[in-house]
Amino acid sequence: MAKVSPTKTPMREQPAAERIRNYDEVPFGYSPEEAILEAKRCLMCKNPKCIDGCPVEIDIPGFIQFITEKNFKDGITLLKEKNILPAICGRVCPQEEQCEKECILGVKNEPVAIGRLERFLADWEAEQGEIELPPKPKSTGKKIVIVGAGPAGITAAADLVRLGHKVDMFEALHEPGGVLVYGIPEFRLPKSIVFREIHYLEKLGVRLFTDQVIGKIKSIDELLKEYDAVFLGTGAGLPWFLNVAGENLNGIYSANEYLTRANLMKAYLFPTYKTPIVKGKRVATVGGGNVAMDCARTALRLGAEKSIIIYRRSRGEMPARDEEIHHAEEEGVIFQLLSNPAAFHGDENNWVREVECIRMKLGEPDDSGRRRPVPIPDANFRMPIDVAIIAIGNSPNPLIPSTTPDIETGKWGNIITDLETGKTSKPGVFAGGDVATGAATVILAMGAGKVAARGIHEYVMKKGKKE
């Protein structure tokens, strides 16, 4: 047996200096040869731990085995049995926290690049032209409605339609995809890939209706008259702000607004697309998560000379994926760590011109186990900026809770769900994703969509028997 390489087969990507001038995807993906080379690193464990690490329980060694045999078709078919959206997950899942974290190779060396292999199969399939549809399941006669066409909703829709239910999906915006489209930038997840996956859902029989704000145009009770069950995946809500002086000055965005302008509304193609965005020369992004990295990297592509991340703890506590931090560093994003904005200062026309920061040091660990940032007195400093982006999270979307008084919500306005089934306090209504958990990741939302699909299936089938 050939010696296993200690490191992952590298994935070619656009050089940093080049890619900050375009919106194209950064990594190119594996060639078939590279994929096979990487697949052969897998030890094919008898008791594969990687599957335990996967929120959607993909048969990882199974699809990797097919890659080693150059049988990509059976590989993608097996993969899609558990994950309908492999092109998306292969790109945005935090594999280092999940499947790859459990990989035995990772004990001494680098784990198998499971995410890259998943992405490879999905992209390979797309290149083959028309994607084959699985055999049509027997109809159950049940009708299910999905509210919100983001990661939670499309995952639930995919599982439910394959169980033989009739699935309708309502989306509030003019494009489906939720955060995959309005939030994650084109250079990290090309929109054509998201639309391709959603189009596949439509071919499986899911009916998609855009421009439908449920809660306003139809209440949940009205939906329950038409459908056997409702899934709420309405996602992110109002952004959090720092609540410091000057935060409503012109040029200060929430991350949601900044990214929605740039991605969903294509402000990077202004003036062909009419939604404007302030193209700052010195852009400060406040926060240390993936969304903050997306904002800082978008700012560079919009022409910023300096794109600065302001984060109150140190690099080790940053919640962003290593890969995202690494990409941001490569592209020249400046990390102003252990700093927290105390105020924004503007000019006579109400435009932001400076951010004033407090210097922090790390104290004792807090509830999250991370060391708490403690302000250093009399050490404030100012930096000149012309755009600021506040990327410190958001509350769950308020529209459904505010228009459905009999649904139980938590402290942050999140819909309370049963973790095993996705059930809410309202009979027939299930929920998952950011609306239930508050701001989290795409894969957690997809996992919640899967859990709820199972819960919904059980619920509607039982309901049928009673009647």
Next chain:
Amino acid sequence: MTRIIDRFEIAPNVHACIVDAKDIARKALPGQFVIIIPDEYSERTPITIADWDPQKGTVTFIFLDIGSSTQKLAELQPGDEIYSFTGPLGQPFEITKFGTVGLVGGCYGIGGIYPAARAFKETGNTVICYSEARSQFLLYWNDKLEEAADEVRYATTDGSLGYKGHAHDLLEQDLKSGMKYDILLAVGCTFMMYRISQVTKPYNLKTIVSMNPIMIDGTGMCGACRIEVDNTTKFACVDGPHFDGHKINWGLILARRKAYLEEEIISKERHNYGES
């Protein structure tokens, strides 16, 4: 896609558009708005709903041909389709029996106060409308307002109809001469609503204004439409668009609305030059 049944200039540069939107027509309430994207390239544009017919399934809105997106909307013809049309959004006006209700409308807001006039009247209020424009020929829906309200008071800057001056001047004169209102509601340009709020403040007359800040999604996600009310940040799309005019930080709103003037000019010029 939403089909246009009719679209016509109701006053110079002011358009009325009637669209086929039966679900929205069934649900709309006075004071709510829609978000419109005229074509693939345009912005998401919030516009107040001016009228609707649940039987016919139609929704009417009034808009000014002012930016590049509304210009595109103004170029659409009956039978054409609007790329995206979403609503009804925002909280409706609180329609209860207050007693005497004053409604002030300017530009698109003349259409904006019409459904409120109708609803307040039906609820047993005495309804007095103020309709303002620079000149008589810029006013519209006089007949509709006159039919819905107990009285319509006109204010034109050139004096061609009714009072010579602004609606806030006329209102101030009325309040001075002893006219009493239990509540006042203003819909129109930001500056008009600001001036109305200034006039009513000394009289402690509760004044509700219909805010129209820049919005993107309009569904409580992006936070672009934040305004300060009573020193707290509120979001016009889900908390509003109606707020107490005496508690709003007007300076901030007027500044925020001007944030994209330069880009607006670029977009307009490009459109007029014949590019998308």
